Amino acid sequence: MNPFINFELQSTFNMEQNSDYQKDIESIRHMMEKSVKFLSLSGLSGILAGVYALIGAGFAYYIVYLPQTPFDYANQSVKEVTIIIRLLAIALAVLVASIITGYVLASRKANKMGVKVWNTTSKRLVINLLVPLLAGGIFLIFLALYGYFALVAPAFLIFYGLALIQASPNLYDEIRYLGYLEIILGIICAALPGFGLIFWSIGFGVLHIIYGALMFKKYDR
Amino acid sequence: MKNPFENLDKVMEHRVRLQIISVLVANDSYDFNALKELLDITDGNLATHLKALEREKYISISKSFVDRKPNTRYKVTERGRTAFKKHIDALEELIKQQRK
Structure with missing residues (x-):
């Protein structure tokens, strides 16, 4: 064969x-990301979780602080059993509402993307989230039992931050920074006992709304 | 300079196989059904490609029962990981060379 023709053939082939x-x-790249990351989570669920947390904090303020402002040191410390039970009920309601919202919105987004919500990735994500959260939750029960109420809010912020960092490889990478923020907030909160509700509202309310909005803008459209 | 074509892995030149290896490199292990769902291909098609990768000893297989249903999990072997890396390097090299 003519070497010149051969060269031409090869270059179009190339x-x-x-x-x-x-x-x-x-x-x-696509497969690696899709197999590792649970991208169905909607930013909107972050915003709504933040709103629920703020509403919950409002109720908590009503129960614990009134007539003081939350910016005053809480000298009516949370020791009465009825108050504790009510606070627990609020926290649980916020948690359950956030999980249901997250699940419903994720199924809708997954449907739109043509994938299943409950797959290998989301299972892994749930386990990664649950380990630090359950460990933290049990630890909090002991803190409360021994009367260290001032440490409940900071400890939960810190455990939640750790859970987010742990889960971020299976979610959006930016979630890692939300985790760092929650931990920093938890540590500041530990240093300023009595302002737990304020830090709780910032950590679970304000940060979720800001982060949810950022994620929504970046990934949901 | 060495010809990067020679570094391309014959087994991974098929895109489905390349995708399977990508998933296994990014995850500890993956089971058959999850792979099928992810790649959106038929049982037979996936099985054929998995066989080809297994023959090259690029992946390892473990069979077990989950809720009495057979569950087959796949892992990438060290040999597979090395071959994957070499294949990507060759792809990058080829793209780079032809951009010049």
Whole structure:
């Protein structure tokens, strides 16, 4: 064969091949991300979880602080059993409402993306979240039992932050920074006992709303 | 300079196989049904490609029962991981060379 023709053949062959290689690389990236990350989580659920937390904090303020402002040191410390039970009920209601909202919105988004919500990735994500949260939750019960109420809010912020950092590889990478913020907030909160409700509202209310909005803007449209 | 074509892995030149290895490199292990759902291909198609990768000893298989249903999990072997890395390097090299 004429070597010149051979060269020409090979170069058109190469050009077609090249876009193929690029597609290969793209499909690798896509598969790796899709198999690891649970991208169905909607930013909207973050915003709503923040709103629920703020409403919950409002009720808690009504129960614990009134007529003081939450910016005053809480000298009516939370020791009465009825108050504790009511606070617990509020926290549980906020948690359950947030989980249901998150699940409903994630199923809708997953439907739109044509994937299942309950898959290998989301199962892994739930386990990664649950381990630090359960450990933290049990630890909090002991804190409360021994009367260290001032440490309940900071400890939960810290455990929640750790859970987010743990879960971030299976979620959006930015969640890691939300985790760091929650931990920093928890540590400041530990240093300023009596202002737990304020830090709780910032950590679970304000930060969730800001982060949810950022994620919604970046990933949901 | 060495020809990067030679570094391309013959087994991974098929995109489905490349995708399977990508998933297994990014995760500890993955089971058959999850892979099927992720890649959106038929049982037979997936099984054929998994066989090809197994033959090369790029992946390892463990079978067990979950709720009495057979569950087959796949892992990438060290050999598979090395081959994958070499294949991507070759792809990158080829793209780079042809951009010049």
